[in-house]
Amino acid sequence: MTNGQEIQGGPNTVLRVIIEHMIYPITLEILHVIFQRFGKVLKIVTFTKNSSFQALIQYPDTQSAQAAKQALDGQNIYNSCCTLRIDYSKMSSLNVKYNNDKSRDFTNPNLPSGDTENQLAALSGGLGTTLGTDLTLLLATQPRLTRERLAAGAPGVLSNPFIPGITSPLASPYAGGVAGGIPALGGFALGQTAPGLRGLTNPNIQLATVLLVSNLNEEMVTPDALFTLFGVYGDVQRVKILYNKKDSALVQLAEPQQAHLAITHMDKLKVFGKHIRVMLSKHQSVQLPKEGQPDAGLTKDYSQSPLHRFKKPGSKNYQNIYPPSATLHLSNIPATVEEEDIKEAFTKNGFTVKAFKFFPKDRKMALIQLPSMDEAVAALIKMHNYQLSESNHLRVSFSKSSI
Structure with a gap:
């Protein structure tokens, strides 16, 4: 050299x-x-x-x-x-x-x-x-x-992990272990401000876990649909579609970085034909309706849902988070289910399958390509947790590659 x-x-x-x-x-x-x-x-x-x-x-x-x-x-x-x-x-x-x-x-x-x-x-x-x-x-x-610039909320700086109450660098936000970050690299003490990042004055913004989602298609959107879609990027705790403004909703995630990840990937995403807006909400949590209050099933608690992707520390789902795309990653496919069975399931639910491919080394997983990202978003909402057999429910996420 x-x-x-x-x-x-x-x-x-x-x-x-x-x-x-x-x-x-x-x-x-x-x-x-x-x-x-x-x-x-x-x-x-x-x-x-x-x-x-x-x-x-x-x-x-x-x-x-x-x-x-x-x-x-x-x-x-x-x-x-x-x-x-x-x-x-x-x-x-x-x-x-x-x-x-x-x-x-x-x-x-x-x-x-x-x-x-x-x-x-x-x-x-x-x-x-x-x-x-x-x-x-x-x-x-x-x-x-x-x-x-950081203290003033510099454009593009979505969060800062070096403030009390979130986590130390390179450590999991879940207590007790590393989950998806680099293991055992140490760093600054918990709550200690990193060099060059002192002076953040509003920790409430940094700790926000509640998102305001607007410009929703109110004819199509449901709490379950928002739970499934936002669940790609974090563990959704509660969803509230606003009673007097049904094109808007509050979505509460488990961790601040999950909320920021959802903003990064989903703000201006086309969902059911409309470009949604996603931003941090001023609310600290989503309140359940008090007894007797009109709600019409618009508020739901998902904190105990078995469908959370990131609850398990060290989950490999952390390594498989990708932006929305026209190609979906399918997993948890039983050996008895063939390509035609999966294609038929998507087709009968109103989706056009452009291409399909099982993973060569692991037939429990496959890629399925739809004609557009819009259709893939709708398919993820509809087909995630779809029952393929008595004991197998399909798991759907966005793929980093196309077929």
Whole structure:
């Protein structure tokens, strides 16, 4: 490896890290906490490219980089979000010119802080030509995620896990264990504010679990339909369709990050022909109607439902959360049920099946493709928990791949 180039496919001391589904802000300090578990981290450079947050992380040897890549690639920093995608950089070393919230040379604490516009100069070994001029523009115009912007509710910052009452970084929101986050990586003490994220002034917003859902198709929507649809992204506790405004509803989830995940994937989603709006509600919980109050079955409690996807700590469902798509993932299919049986079940419920495929290594699972995302959303609502046999109910979620 010379001149910042890497032998194609070979391990390197520099890792390139992309964070997907970044619902919580990820800082350079958090990356350092995670990656230093696999060896001494020498340098980190962070930047935004193609609307995704990325980092270059340098170790002193390829063994440490290899161990980090093997252990962390595909893992979530927090439950069901902030997924790490890791490969080897084309650079053999980083030349960091500034120590600030975007770049850090841990071997040289005396570097000046510089500014964001000079960030491109913090890189060497051909990165400028590798990433192109779009990075120069991004780095020059990207607003820095300052404490003040966070405190003011910066656009796009949906939640911050580093406040009392939620969880410590890299830990499960469910008491007693890690569920879907990276196990045993430690971090800050529970309730301690992470470096660079002090000053959040309204914890109620951060802890919100109740969503206001509006522009619903009131002819079609029911509490059960909302329970099933929002249940893709979190454990729905209660649903209330508003008695005097039936195109709006309150949906209460078990955890704040589940509420934010639902907003990320479902705001402006087309459901039963209408683009719904999903936002945090000012309500702290969904109240059940008092005795004698008119309700007409519009409020339902699902806290004891057996259909929650994420109640079990460590559930593999955390690793299979994807945006809505025209292709659905089917599971819990009994061996006695054939392709034609499943197609017929969808067809008789009014859905057009465009393609179908069993998983080659596991016939309990399959992919089914519908003509559009709208139809797939409706099919998920209708077909999740559909009874396939005496003891088997179909499980339906969105798929990351198409057939």
